[in-house]
Amino acid sequence: MRSGTRLPERSFTLVLWLVALAFAGFLIGLGSLVVGDLPQVERRYTLDQFLDRPQAEASADALKRIRRELDDNRRRAEQAQLALEAARSASEAARETFANWLKTRDSTQRVDQDPGLVARTEQLDGLKAAERAVEERLEGLARTDLDLSHRAETAEAADAERRAAAQEKLDAAERGQELRVFGYRLALTLPLLALAGWLLLRRRHTRNWPFVWGFALAAAFAFFVELVPYMPSYGGYVQYGVGAVATLVVGRAVIGALHAYRERQSAAETRPDEERRTEIAVDQALLRLAKKVCPGCERPIDLANPEADFCPHCGLGIYARCPACDQRKSTFERFCYACGHRAAEAAAPGA
Structure with missing residues (x-):
C-alpha cells in the first residue's frame, strides 16, 4: 500500500x-x-x-x-x-x-x-x-x-x-x-x-x-x-428506559451525521476538480485509493483499468499524465515516481 x-x-x-x-x-x-x-x-x-x-x-x-x-x-x-x-x-x-x-x-x-x-x-x-x-x-x-x-x-x-x-x-x-x-x-x-x-x-x-x-x-x-x-433496576424500567433514550440519541446523531455527510458530498461534487483535490489530504487520498475507492465520493472504482482516469461517480480526476515524462500517475502524489517531477499543486493547502 x-x-x-x-x-x-x-x-x-x-x-x-x-x-x-x-x-x-x-x-x-x-x-x-x-x-x-x-x-x-x-x-x-x-x-x-x-x-x-x-x-x-x-x-x-x-x-x-x-x-x-x-x-x-x-x-x-x-x-x-x-x-x-x-x-x-x-x-x-x-x-x-x-x-x-x-x-x-x-x-x-x-x-x-x-x-x-x-x-x-x-x-x-x-x-x-x-x-x-x-x-x-x-x-x-x-x-x-x-x-x-x-x-x-x-x-x-x-x-x-x-x-x-x-x-x-x-x-x-x-x-x-x-x-x-x-x-x-x-x-x-x-x-x-x-x-x-x-x-x-x-x-x-x-x-x-x-x-x-x-x-x-x-x-x-x-x-x-x-x-x-x-x-x-426498579424492575428493569430504568435500564430499559435509559437504553431506549441512549439508542434514540445515538440513532438520531448517526442519522444526522449521515445526512450531513451526504449533503457535504453532494456539495463537494459540484465544485471544480482541482478545488476538490486540494481539500483532500494526500495520505487520506492514497489510503482510499489503496482500498479501491474514490478519494472524493468514497465509492468503488476500477483502478485496474488503465484508461480510468476519472471517477465515474463524481468526476474527480484520479490519474493524469506527468507533464515532464508523460507517465501516468495519481493526481494526489507530490512527485512523479518515474522522473521525480514535482506536481504543480503540491504546495496547495491540504496537500
Whole structure:
C-alpha cells in the first residue's frame, strides 16, 4: 500500500498510541476508585433505624419473658412427667402385691371384716389418688404451655408485621439512596464523556492527540463499563428506559451525521476538480485509493483499468499524465515516481 507517511513517523505514531493506551489505563484505574468510593458519601441504612424503638424493645422484652415462662413450664412438665411415671410404677407395684396377697388370703373370711384387706385397699386408693393428682398437674401444665405458646406466636406475628413494615421503608430508602449514588456517578461520568467528545471533535488532530484519545477511551470506559453495573433496576424500567433514550440519541446523531455527510458530498461534487483535490489530504487520498475507492465520493472504482482516469461517480480526476515524462500517475502524489517531477499543486493547502 502506497502512503506518504515516513517510516520513522509510523514508529513514533505506534509509540504515541501506546502512550495513549497507558494514559487511558491510569485514568481508568483512577476513575474506578472514584466511582467505587462514591457510595461512601451516603450513610448505610439498617432495619433498626425504621423500627419504633420503644415499641420494639417492649415487644422483645415481652417475648423474652414469655419464652422464659415457656421454658420454666416445660421443665416443670418434664418433672411432673417423671413424677407421674414414678406414681404409676408405685401404684402398679402395689396392685401386684395386693393381687398376690389375695391369692394367699383365707377365702372364707368376710371382706368387710378383714382389716388387712381394708388397709391395702385404702393404700391402693391413696396411690391412685396421688397418680391422678400428678396427672391433673401435668394437664394444667399442658394448658399453660398451650396458652404461652399462643401468646408467643401472637407476639412473634406482631413483631414480624412491624419488621415487614420497617423492611418496606428500608427498601424504599435504599432504592432512593441507590438512585442518588447513581446520580452522583452519572454527574461525574457524563461531563467526562461530553468533554471527551468535544476533544475528539476539536483536538484529535493536534500534537497532543495521544492524550485526547487516552482521555476519550477512559471516559468511554467509565461511562459504558463502570457506570452500567451500578445502574438501578426498579424492575428493569430504568435500564430499559435509559437504553431506549441512549439508542434514540445515538440513532438520531448517526442519522444526522449521515445526512450531513451526504449533503457535504453532494456539495463537494459540484465544485471544480482541482478545488476538490486540494481539500483532500494526500495520505487520506492514497489510503482510499489503496482500498479501491474514490478519494472524493468514497465509492468503488476500477483502478485496474488503465484508461480510468476519472471517477465515474463524481468526476474527480484520479490519474493524469506527468507533464515532464508523460507517465501516468495519481493526481494526489507530490512527485512523479518515474522522473521525480514535482506536481504543480503540491504546495496547495491540504496537500
